[in-house]
Amino acid sequence: MTASSPSLWLRLQRLSLVTQIIIGLIAGIALALFAPEVAKSTAFIGKVFVSALKAVAPILVFVLVMASIANHKHGQETHIRPILFLYLLGTFAAAVVAVVASTLFPSSLVLATHDVAITAPGGISEVLQSLLLSVVDNPVSALxxxxxxxxxxxxxxxxxxxxxxxxxxxxxxxxxxNGVTLIVRLVIRFAPLGIFGLVASTLATSGFGALIGYVHLLAVLLGCMLFVALVMNPVIVFWKLRRNPYPLVITCLRESGITAFFTRSSAANIPVNLELSKRLGLHEDTYSVSIPLGATINMAGAAITITVLTLAAVHTLGIAVDIPTAILLSVVAAICACGASGVAGGSLLLIPLACSLFGIPSEIAMQVVAVGFIIGVLQDSAETALNSSTDVLFTAAACLGEDEKAQRLA
Structure with a gap:
């Protein structure tokens, strides 16, 4: 190597962030395979990265939204309404996809007693009340x-x-x-190292042995999520933009979905989505509100999880499901998904709500929740990747669609 040749570290720095993340992913898998004991010790690196994202996300959202609204000039266009419509449409469509898939490929569960101490909401009204109480929460407590x-x-x-x-x-x-945004960019630069720690420790500790008994259920869940990500969402984006949606879809999955898959938290992925929205050239006044809002109410993956696991319990118990009930389940799943927490496993706590539609007692419903935690290694990761990447996708589709409409009318 000549003196003028760049070092390996400099070469790595010149690579795109996505390429660096893929390298970290491969390195994590390799370490878990060949040195599992060492890989377990990397859990701390992953925890630090996720904790840093979670730490900056609340203050970033608070400051960015407040600054955007305070500095918004009269006459500037925002596109929150069409984004909200896309969020709700996408979540409901995902629930419908899950109903159809669960009907075509019914899953059965081995329901036994699991010692899972979880307090689930008692009804949809309780979810809505919780959302209203969240709105009027003390600002310090909210942060x-x-x-x-x-x-x-x-x-x-x-x-x-x-x-x-x-x-x-x-x-x-x-x-x-601007200052908070710079801190966020610094945290995101450590994503390759954080994902390396998350992947290595997760594979070394959990492996995939616990998932063997639930391969069919996982296949239905992941199949629904892939269908929504690669078929349903592109159809919605095409309807909005009237052009090939896949370049935008793939960009959002690659640059938002990958980090969300490993952090398993929509809230932790908010800084990543805000940065991606900026790179896509979207309206800051719009994405600074729509991205954190989407992390709370745009939950296509959660709607799929709630619907598939509920119908798995229904099929196991031999309960008949007619079309009106299936439609009602889709609506309930969409509403429940909007109330799902932006943290790992949040959607599982709302399964008893959907189960109550079929008269399934909470004792059995909580066993279904326990099954969800068993398969959560893959289910929750895929769910979060779909949820979070769709936040950017629909924000971009609405902004670009409204801009193109304005240009045609001009």
Whole structure:
């Protein structure tokens, strides 16, 4: 090697972030295969990365949303309404896909007693009440507990109020937003190392042995998620943009879905999605609100999980399902998914709500939740990847679609 040749470290730095993440992924798999004991010790690296993302996400959302609204000028276009429509349409469509797949490929469970101490919501009204209470949560508590509904409510309120403040105040808020964004970019640069630790420790500790007995159920779940990601979502985006949707779909899956798959938290992936939205050239006033909102209510993967596991219990117990009930289940799953937490395993806690539609007692429903935790190594990762990548996808589709419509009318 000549003196002028770049070092290996410099070559790695020149690679794109996605390429670096793939290298970290391969290295993690290799370490878990050939040195599992060493791989287990890398769990700390993954925990630090996820904790850093979770730490910056609440303050980033609060400051960015507040600054965007405070500095929003009259006459600037935002596209929140069409994004909300796409979020709801995508979540309901995912539930319908799960109903169809579960009908065509019914799954059976071995339901036994599992000692799982979990408190699940008692009804849809309780979920809605919880969402309303989240809106009026104490702002300090909302920031401490990563309650993004409460954070959004306070950020919007403060942003509207500060719009009437002096130019200096709004400039300071804008500078604060830029400062937090720089910190987030620094954290994201460590994604390859964090994913290396997550992959190596997870494979070395859990492996895939626990999943063998649930291959069929996993196949239905993952098949539904792949169908929604590669067929249903592109159809929705094509309807909005009227052009080939796959370049945008693949970009969102590659740059958002990969990190979400391993962090297993929509909330932790908010900084990644905000950065991707900026690179896509979307409206900051729009994505600074739609991305954190999507991490809370855009839950296609959660709707699939709730529906498939519920219908697996229904099939196991021999309960007949007619078309009206299936439609009602899709609606309930979509509503429940919107109330799912933005953390790992959040959707599983809402399965008893859907099970109650069929008169399934909570004792059996909680056994289904336990099955969900067993297969969660893959199910929750795939669910989060679909949820989080779709946040950026629908935000981009709405922004680009409305911009093109305005250009045609001009």
């Amino acid at each position: 401490m507990n990563a309650n993004f509904i409460g954070i959004l409510a306070w950020a919007i309120g403060m942003g509207v109020a500060i719009r009437h403040a002096g130019d200096t105040t709004r400039e300071v808020l804008g500078d604060l937003s």
